[in-house]
Amino acid sequence: MEPLKSINVQAKxxxxxxHLSASFAVFLCGCAAFLNLYSPQGILREIALAFHIxxxxxxxxxTATTFAVAVTAPFVNIFIGRFEKRAVxxxxxxxxxxxxxxxxxxxxFIAFLLSRFIQGLVIPILFTVTxxxxxxxxxxxxxxxxxxxxxxxxxxxxxxxxxVANMMAAMSTWRHGFAALGGIALILGIGxxxxxxxxxxxxxxxxxxxxxxxxxxxxxxxxxSPAIQAAFFVGACILFAQVTxxxxxxxxxSQPPFxxxxxxxxxxxxxxxxxxIVTPMAGRLSKxxxxxxxxxxxxxxxxxxxxLTLRPTLPEILLGLALSASGTFVAQTAANSFVAHTVKRARxxxxxxxxxxxxxxxxxxxxxxxxxxxxxxxxxxxxxxILIQLLAIxxxxxxxxxxxxxIRL
Numbered sequence: 001m002e003p004l005k006s007i008n009v010q011a012k013x014x015x016x017x018x019h020l021s022a023s024f025a026v027f028l029c030g031c032a033a034f035l036n037l038y039s040p041q042g043i044l045r046e047i048a049l050a051f052h053i054x055x056x057x058x059x060x061x062x063t064a065t066t067f068a069v070a071v072t073a074p075f076v077n078i079f080i081g082r083f084e085k086r087a088v089x090x091x092x093x094x095x096x097x098x099x100x101x102x103x104x105x106x107x108x109f110i111a112f113l114l115s116r117f118i119q120g121l122v123i124p125i126l127f128t129v130t131x132x133x134x135x136x137x138x139x140x141x142x143x144x145x146x147x148x149x150x151x152x153x154x155x156x157x158x159x160x161x162x163x164v165a166n167m168m169a170a171m172s173t174w175r176h177g178f179a180a181l182g183g184i185a186l187i188l189g190i191g192x193x194x195x196x197x198x199x200x201x202x203x204x205x206x207x208x209x210x211x212x213x214x215x216x217x218x219x220x221x222x223x224x225s226p227a228i229q230a231a232f233f234v235g236a237c238i239l240f241a242q243v244t245x246x247x248x249x250x251x252x253x254s255q256p257p258f259x260x261x262x263x264x265x266x267x268x269x270x271x272x273x274x275x276x277i278v279t280p281m282a283g284r285l286s287k288x289x290x291x292x293x294x295x296x297x298x299x300x301x302x303x304x305x306x307x308l309t310l311r312p313t314l315p316e317i318l319l320g321l322a323l324s325a326s327g328t329f330v331a332q333t334a335a336n337s338f339v340a341h342t343v344k345r346a347r348x349x350x351x352x353x354x355x356x357x358x359x360x361x362x363x364x365x366x367x368x369x370x371x372x373x374x375x376x377x378x379x380x381x382x383x384x385x386i387l388i389q390l391l392a393i394x395x396x397x398x399x400x401x402x403x404x405x406x407i408r409l
Contacts, residue, residue: 018197023149025195026130030153031160032093032188033126036100036119036181037065038243039161042250042265043169043177050174051109059247059366064113066243066362068120069127073355076128085129086196092125094189097182104178124355131351135340147337151329152275159272160184162246166266174262227342228350230399234295235335235354236361237392241302241385242328243365249309249321252378258314271322278326291341292400294334299389302327306382306389331392338400 040047040061048058099119106112134146161181168177246269253260253268260268301323308320335354343350372380 021195022197023146025192025197026134026146026150027153027156028188028192028195029089029093029126029130030150030155031157032096032185032192033123033130034154034157035161035185035188036096037069037123037161038062038158038246039100039165039178039181040116041247042162042166042269043174043262044247044250045254046169046174046262047112051112053109055251056367056370057109059370060113061116062243062247062366063363064116065120065123066239066359066366068117069123070356070359070363072121073124073128073359074349074352076124076352084198085133086193086198089126089129089196090189090193092122092129092189093192094186096122096126097185097189100178100182100185104175104182124352127355128351131336131340134336135343135351147340148281148333151333151336152277154332155272155275155325155329159269162269163266166262166269170261170263170266225342226399227401228339230395231335231339231342232354232357234392234396234400235332235358236364237388237395238328238331238335239358239362240365241388241392242325243362244369244381244385244388245306245309245321245324245328247366248369248373248378248381249317251373252381253314253317257312268318268321271318271325272329274322275326275329278330290400291334291338292396295331295396295400296393298327298330298334299393300327302331303386303389306385310379310382 040058044055044058044061047053047061048055051058096119099115099122103112103115103119106115130150131147134150164180164184165174165177168174168180249268250265252258253265305320305323305325305327308323309317311317311320335358336351339350339354369381369384372384376383
């Protein structure tokens, strides 16, 4: 009995180590995915001055990347379906350094936008394969908990990208900020390759012709599911609210009475660090709760935060931003895990379609509120953000009910 007990203990220890390694690798994947995604968000005025353009046009540097992500995400499987996950994800993280370096060296705004667009072509590989990997761990580890590690990684990556870009803009030039982010991306890629579970299994097996027909028919059925359609719509609302918040708050705080410089605005993104702590906690606490309940709590937190940003003092605004960021990433945890849990096979395809909706929402969120900002200022933006969040809650509560016999793609 003793040898058998010892073997069981060793097996549990090995499994725990593998779980920890996989969780940290997923965390790094989130960091790499978001590191360069929103890096121009806090330095739009500096970019506008460098290229002699308006701030509204400079905001296209965010839209170019999010739009590229939205367009590319559904087709990731076509290019990477036969390759090992670890190799694909680490290579994508390392490759993401190149567009960041090109962006920093751009001589014209068109070249800068092109670099940002190319950045968006690489990022979906990190998103899609990581979330698909999480969905496959359903029988071994808790999906929501592991998703929360991924989302926590995205919070750190999102903070680091904005913070580094803003600090370098204040100390030297925004161009050096993009160079620094390229170097960080290289380091993350090496870390991911070291820690990510090795496997000979392809990301998605290439099916026979008859199986492909059944899969395509199943996918069409799945897209007709109100639950999946609602998840896509909710994802668009989540990123719309987040991009609107952190794009226009930087413009708001750069004006009187605050008049914050680039370094100070970069520092406000430290509020994402609170989300990095809250998100895994929410993942663990919500193991037995419906995804719609988690989304409701997250959106309520985000709305309270948005209202706090209307207060006239900087500490209250920072608290509001911290709550808003935490709500955003917890909501993303709920939506990501809902899709991974509901779709049983071909998760890469389903996640790609979700990401298309998600980043289309973000693309709209960076430019559509500009007329509201010009006419009503930050108060108008907050009203729009809360309206979008209420709409997401309504849709999720109405339709986030997985079918009794989920369709297998």
